[in-house]
Amino acid sequence: MTGQRVGYVRVSTTEQNEVRQLDGVGLDKVFTDKASGRTRDRPKLDEMIAYVRRGDTVFVHSLDRLARNVTDLQGIIAELNAKGVRVEVTTQGLVFTGDDNPMTKLLLQMLGAVAEFELATIRERQAEGIAKAKAAGKYRGRKAALTAEQAAEIARRHAGGAGEGITALATEFGVSRQTVYRYLSQTETTAPPG
Incomplete structure (x- = not known):
């Protein structure tokens, strides 16, 4: 078979x-x-x-x-x-x-070594391109995955009484779980001491 x-x-x-x-x-x-x-x-x-x-x-x-x-x-x-x-x-x-x-x-x-070399070359070219764009004042970086309002909404809902889960929030906002974790950790570190 x-x-x-x-x-x-x-x-x-x-x-x-x-x-x-x-x-x-x-x-x-x-x-x-x-x-x-x-x-x-x-x-x-x-x-x-x-x-x-x-x-x-x-x-x-x-x-x-x-x-x-x-x-x-x-x-x-x-x-x-x-x-x-x-x-x-x-x-x-x-x-x-x-x-x-x-x-x-x-x-x-x-x-495999060729594939590894290609990846290193891609990263090097990307870094050079970013450096040139920064020097010319044209580099703005990657667009944020969430707006400040969306990040605040996620933090509020995750910390709320129901404590919505990471997976559900990530799905609803169309981002990865890692992105939700990253925004939540940024919210925690920037929150005023209570």
């Missing part, structure tokens, strides 16, 4: 279109993260790893979609292979089964 064909897709921002990554690949299920690959902490990646079973095949567009550093990349593939899951990288024509030959392992390390 053959296993399921499971896709993993990752884009860095919510504005990016993920459709092209596994377009034309027949899949039974797809897990999509809209998060940076520089961190291993991605909910759909964890969900996909928990979901797959022995005999399944995970398809990914390219290695940098799984991770942007060699350590995470090797760890994710090893974890999947330990469960008896194959990993196929569609654009690079690579297949990882766990009993890979030395050449496949070398390719994994080299391509």
Whole structure:
């Protein structure tokens, strides 16, 4: 009996279109993260790893979609292979089964290092661009996720008699839980002593 064909897709921002990554690949299920690959902490990646079973095949567009550093990349593939899951990288024509030959392992390390280098280069260019924009007086920084009024509303409702939960507030205001925690901690540190 053959296993399921499971896709993993990752884009860095919510504005990016993920459709092209596994377009034309027949899949039974797809897990999509809209998060940076520089961190291993991605909910759909964890969900996909928990979901797959022995005999399944995970398809990914390219290695940098799984991770942007060699350590995470090797760890994710090893974890999947330990469960008896194959990993196929569609654009690079690579297949990882766990009993890979030395050449496949070398390719994994080299391509992982390239992805890590690309991320470092992107960050460096971004920092240079920000520095130039600041010097020219054109840099305003990222737009705040919440207005001052929204932040105050969240703080009031969270501290109120019912004490609304972080998840419910994050969903209602269209932000992440981390954003709600950050605004709440800022509110606590700026609140006048009572």
